[in-house]
Amino acid sequence: MYSFRNDYSEGAHPAVLRLLQETNFAQSIGYGEDEYCLKAKELIRQEINCADAEIYFISGGTQTNMLAIAAALRPHEAVIAAQSGHICVHEAGAIEATGHKIIMAATSDGKLTPELITPLLEEHRDHHMVKPRLLYISDSTEIGTVYDGEELARLYGFCHEHGLLLYLDGARLGVALTALGNQLTLAQVAAYTDCFSIGGTKNGALFGEALVICNETLREDFIYQVKQRGALLAKGRVLGLQFLALFTEGLYLENARHANEQALRLKEGIKQCGYRLLADSPTNQQFVVVPRHIGEMLMEKYQCELWHESPEDLTIRFVTSWATPASAIDELLANLVARK
Numbered sequence: 471m472y473s474f475r476n477d478y479s480e481g482a483h484p485a486v487l488r489l490l491q492e493t494n495f496a497q498s499i500g501y502g503e504d505e506y507c508l509k510a511k512e513l514i515r516q517e518i519n520c521a522d523a524e525i526y527f528i529s530g531g532t533q534t535n536m537l538a539i540a541a542a543l544r545p546h547e548a549v550i551a552a553q554s555g556h557i558c559v560h561e562a563g564a565i566e567a568t569g570h571k572i573i574m575a576a577t578s579d580g581k582l583t584p585e586l587i588t589p590l591l592e593e594h595r596d597h598h599m600v601k602p603r604l605l606y607i608s609d610s611t612e613i614g615t616v617y618d619g620e621e622l623a624r625l626y627g628f629c630h631e632h633g634l635l636l637y638l639d640g641a642r643l644g645v646a647l648t649a650l651g652n653q654l655t656l657a658q659v660a661a662y663t664d665c666f667s668i669g670g671t672k673n674g675a676l677f678g679e680a681l682v683i684c685n686e687t688l689r690e691d692f693i694y695q696v697k698q699r700g701a702l703l704a705k706g707r708v709l710g711l712q713f714l715a716l717f718t719e720g721l722y723l724e725n726a727r728h729a730n731e732q733a734l735r736l737k738e739g740i741k742q743c744g745y746r747l748l749a750d751s752p753t754n755q756q757f758v759v760v761p762r763h764i765g766e767m768l769m770e771k772y773q774c775e776l777w778h779e780s781p782e783d784l785t786i787r788f789v790t791s792w793a794t795p796a797s798a799i800d801e802l803l804a805n806l807v808a809r810k
Contacts, residue, residue, distance in 0.1 A: 472798050473773035476672070477642070477729060477754055477791040483674035486715045493711060500704045502527060507710030513717040514668070514680060518660035524683040524692065527709035528701050531641045532561045534667050534679040538637050539604060540568040541695040542665065542688055547603035549637075550590055552577045554612045556639060571600045579749060580611030581621070584628040591632060604635040609659075610646040614751025617646070619654045619662075626662040635688070636662070641669035641679065642753065644726030649752040650734060660684050668713075674725040674792045675712040725792035729754040732790040732799050739803035748777070754790045759783050764809055771805060 473479045481487070498504035511525045528534040535557055539549055549565060551558055553574040557565050565572055573594070575586045582605065594602050607625070610616050617625070622638075629636045638659060640646075643666070647654055659666055664685035670678040683689050696702045703709065716722040733754040740747060740758050748757035757777055760768070765784030768774060778785040788802075 471773055474788040475773045475775055477789050478672050480793040482676040485721055486712050489711050489715045498707050501702055502706030504707040506707050506714050510710045510714040517656045519657040520660045524689045526681045526696055528679050528681055531679055532564050533701050534681050536564045537695055538665050539565055541692055542604050542635055543570050546601055548573050548600040549604045549606050550602050551606040552580055552582055554580050579615045580613045582607055604637055605629055606637050608639045610642045610753045613749045614753045614755035616649050616652055618652055619658045622662045635664045638663045638666035640667045642672055643668055644673040644722055645730050645753040648723055648727040648730055670712055678709040678712055680713055728792050729790045732794045735799050743806050748785050756788045757785055759785045767809055
């Protein structure tokens, strides 16, 4: 039973495993101060065109989001996020557990705009309520949509006009950057955010995220936050080596591009079968709305996620990865055509 449940079902890209094996018996100092972490950080700084950015390698996405957001906020400050945002629906209250409220915005496409944020700022005007301070966005979003350079620049400008910080959760940043027709670059992400993450877990690493801090006001003592919250690994080299492999010869974007290409093949096949898509996603997450009997057939044959259901229809999420073979897409589409 092939899995389309997520983009981290496989272990790791062979290049990642190869580098880990080649360096296995080399001795190094710990806590991310080794030569591999330092080299990986330099490669990322070159990609983002920000020589003084601080970069931390963190084991997982929830911990990365919690660190970035909690470190940026004072006790009375809050974060604004789309109601579908990962920190709202998939992190077991990790942000709230640090003492910070999440102010949720309703959005149909998973993206935030100044028009959606303005009413929330107007609702929180005085000291009897929490103070909105940081804006959390995901790229790609939880339903596969993406921000282009113009949208991100506009959002960043709005944040700075209103004294807000902008944090971008890049767990799936690779597929956003390589989405068909999207011209956003890593350098633009660095220029138009105060802090962002680069996801490795969902793009060919065994595990790990790179947290990039662009705003110098957020850098002071951040390492203490990393240590205090259990995110500073003694064997930090394991994380650094993976990002060194991913950012050598364009592997990070190559992996994401492959995932998108297979997803778009699936998307076109779904449309040709006459089925509706929940969102116009150009990335590796595709949400198909099918009659209940078709959906039940798909869930019997494949590992996939039931996203929503009604008496008549099921909405199912299919996720492709850096390792998804074309043959898996061919078989899935053949099953859809056969049951049409």
